[in-house]
Amino acid sequence: MSRSIVLQPRPAGADVRIRLPMLWRGIRAVEMWLARRQGWQELSLLDDRMLKDVGITHEQVFQRFREPFWRA
Numbered sequence: 001m002s003r004s005i006v007l008q009p010r011p012a013g014a015d016v017r018i019r020l021p022m023l024w025r026g027i028r029a030v031e032m033w034l035a036r037r038q039g040w041q042e043l044s045l046l047d048d049r050m051l052k053d054v055g056i057t058h059e060q061v062f063q064r065f066r067e068p069f070w071r072a
Contacts, residue, residue, distance in 0.1 A: 037065075040061060040064050040065045041065065043056070043061045044058075044061050044062065044065055046061075
């Protein structure tokens, strides 16, 4: 007995429903990267005494600040 498969065309909006969540995840990732970078930029403005209160050094701040945003 043989089986035959009939291919049905996908509805026009099917690709959009699949790609939209991936797009939103990408947008959220970029937003998160930018927020992290802004946080490290703000830390770079603090003096040694304030950074000591936070528990980090200027070297750690500048090391993280120089890293590409996707690694931070």
